[in-house]
Amino acid sequence: MQKVILTGDRPTGRLHLGHYVGSLKNRVDMQNSGDFDEIFIMIADAQALTDNFANPKKVRDNVMEVALDYLACGIDPTKSHIFIQSEVRALTELTFYYMNLVTLSRLQRNPTVKNEIKLRNFETSIPVGFLNYPISQTADITGFKATHVPVGEDQLPMIEQAREIVRSFNNIYGDTLIEPTVVLPKNEVEQRLPGIDGKAKMSKSLGNCIYLSDDEDTITKKVMSMYTDPNHIKVSDPGQVEGNVVFTYLDVFATDADFAKYLPEYKNLDDLKKHYQQGGVGDVAIKKFLNNILQDILRPIRERRENLSQNIESVYNILKEGTKYAQQKCEKTLNEVKQAMKIDYFESDEFLKEMIDKYH
Ligand code: TRP
Numbered sequence: 001m002q003k004v005i006l007t008g009d010r011p012t013g014r015l016h017l018g019h020y021v022g023s024l025k026n027r028v029d030m031q032n033s034g035d036f037d038e039i040f041i042m043i044a045d046a047q048a049l050t051d052n053f054a055n056p057k058k059v060r061d062n063v064m065e066v067a068l069d070y071l072a073c074g075i076d077p078t079k080s081h082i083f084i085q086s087e088v089r090a091l092t093e094l095t096f097y098y099m100n101l102v103t104l105s106r107l108q109r110n111p112t113v114k115n116e117i118k119l120r121n122f123e124t125s126i127p128v129g130f131l132n133y134p135i136s137q138t139a140d141i142t143g144f145k146a147t148h149v150p151v152g153e154d155q156l157p158m159i160e161q162a163r164e165i166v167r168s169f170n171n172i173y174g175d176t177l178i179e180p181t182v183v184l185p186k187n188e189v190e191q192r193l194p195g196i197d198g199k200a201k202m203s204k205s206l207g208n209c210i211y212l213s214d215d216e217d218t219i220t221k222k223v224m225s226m227y228t229d230p231n232h233i234k235v236s237d238p239g240q241v242e243g244n245v246v247f248t249y250l251d252v253f254a255t256d257a258d259f260a261k262y263l264p265e266y267k268n269l270d271d272l273k274k275h276y277q278q279g280g281v282g283d284v285a286i287k288k289f290l291n292n293i294l295q296d297i298l299r300p301i302r303e304r305r306e307n308l309s310q311n312i313e314s315v316y317n318i319l320k321e322g323t324k325y326a327q328q329k330c331e332k333t334l335n336e337v338k339q340a341m342k343i344d345y346f347e348s349d350e351f352l353k354e355m356i357d358k359y360h
Contacts, residue, residue: 001147001178002037002038002145002147003035003036003037003147003148004036004037004038004039004040004144004145004146004147004148005027005030005031005036005038005039005040005041005080005146005147005148005149005150006040006041006042006140006141006144006146006148006149006180007023007027007040007041007042007149007150007151008041008042008043008044008085008140009023009042009043009044009066010044010045010047010048011043011044011045011048011059011062011063011065011066012048012052012058012059012062012204013062013065013204014062014065014066014069014211014212014213015065015066015069015070015073015211015212016202016204016209016210016211016212017193017202017209017210017211017212017294017298018193018195018201018202018203018209019069019212020073020212021185021189021190021193021252022152022185022190022191022192022193023150023151023152023185024069024070024073024075025073026150026183026185027039027041027075027080027150028073028074028075030148030150030183031074031075031076031079031080032074032076032079036148038081038144038329039079039080039081040080040081040083040144040146040326040329041070041075041080041081041082041083041322042082042083042084042085042140042326043063043066043067043082043083043084043085043319044085044140045059045060045063045084045085045086046085046086046091046092046136047085047133047136047137048062049086049129050127050129050130050132050133050136051116051120051127051130053127053129063084063319064312064315064316065213067082067315067318067319068213068305068308068309068315069212069213069305070082071304071305071308071315071318072212072301072302072304072305072308073212073301077318077321077322080322081321081322081325081326082318082319082322083319083322083323083325083326083327084319084323085140087323087326087327088143088323088326088327088330089327090143090327090330090331090333090334091136091139091140091143091330092136092139093334094139094142094143094330094333094334094337095132095135095136095138095139097337097341098135098138098139098165098169099132099135101165101168101169101172102134102135102161102164102165104131106161106164107131107132107134107135108131110134110157110158110161111157112134112154112155112156112157112158113130113131113133113134113157115154116130117130119205134157134158134161134162135161135165137158137161137162138161138162138165138166141159141162141180142162142165142166142177142178142180142333143329143330143333143334144326144329144330144333145177145178145329145333146178146180147178147180147181148180148181148183149162149180149181149182149183150182150183150184151182151183151184152184152185152191152192153184153185153191153192155182156182156184159180159181159182162180163179163180166178166179166180167179169337169340173337173340173341174340176336176337176340177337189248189251189252190252193248193249193252194208194245194248195208195209195245196208196209196210196222196223196225196226196227196245197226197227197245198226198227198243198245210222210223210294210298212298212301212302212305213302213305214298214302215302216295216299219291219294219295219298220291220295223246223287223290223291223294224284224287224291226245226246226249226287226290227244227245228244228245228246228283228286228287229241229243229244229283232283235279235280235281235282236279236280237279238277238278238279239276239277239279239281239283240277241273241276241277246283246286246287246290247273247276247286249290249294250269250272250286250289250290250293251269253290253293253294253297254269254289254290254293256268258289258292258293258296259271259272261292262289262292262293263285263289272286335347
């Protein structure tokens with residue numbers, strides 16, 4: 001069986017470090033592993049409209065921001081097809097038919113949807129389009145016959161629901177769709193990078209993000225303002241590393257090579273942690289160290305982003321080509337789905353033949 005990746009993001013803002021460790025890095029590694037036959041990366045504008053329907057300009061503008069972030073992080077258009085969801089019309093049609101296979105109560109029980117309804121204060125006036133988005137997401141995945149869906153852990157219930165719909169479809173109409181498997185980031189911190197304020201998760205709405213497009217000074221300011229250990233006041237005080245965001249980030253980003261380069265008085269992170277816990281290491285020192293590491297990671301991404309944005313026509317063409325390819329692939333799946341559901345009337349002469357047999 002072919003190995004196919006489908007994943008994507010809602011274009012509601014620029015991507016940040018949480019996206020980078022939680023999914024982008026993983027996607028680039030998968031792309032470059034050569035293990036996959038096809039890779040589709042979708043800018044989910046139609047899904048973004050399910051809760052931003054009154055703000056289409058925001059979605060439109062962020063389509064390009066997200067495309068720039070993808071390319072800057074190393075998504076390679078010769079290996080991965082980047083496309084715009086709303087332009088692939090077959091996806092809407094697939095969604096329509098899958099809607100028959102899902103109950104209202106099942107949608108309302110979806111933990112991701114439940115949580116997002118609470119966050120958005122929809123309470124009892126939930127737009128149908130929003131409630132429906134797990135079904136549309138199933139169309140995204142199955143429309144491309146995706147076998148692997150690399151996402152953050154918050155998306156697990158979505159993939160679970162997609163698998164249910166696939167099983168249900170295949171049971172009723174015969175084997176047509178492929179059950180996807182989820183690919184999660186390696187460890188817990190990567191799945192849920194906290195914001196610079198130490199709150200649960202880096203997120204645009206909490207205003208605690210480091211963006212991939214942030215300039216050097218902004219990154220430095222954000223790192224220097226990071227939440228550490230509120231009881232670590234004097235340098236000589238013993239400090240806590242648990243719940244200390246600087247150390248959480250160092251766990252994710254610091255390599256032994258970074259120590260050799262920027263903090264040679266310590267061999268590795270365990271060494272530094274031990275000293276910090278005993279007392280004698282200042283917060284400014286660990287923040288400066290983290291800042292150096294993050295600058296090294298983000299500088300090339302930012303520079304690539306700037307170069308690309310100076311040649312925006314080429315990015316536009318990448319999206320256009322990727323979308324054209326995606327349309328063809330999804331159209332093929334839609335035809336198979338319609339055939340399985342016996343709603344293919346004019347695609348072949350099958351229907352006419354049956355009717356001739358019946359009426360003649
Ligand atoms: N819901 C995903 C997010 O908010 C974006 C998305 C839409 C997606 N369709 C998808 C992810 C299909 C994976 C597969 O990040």
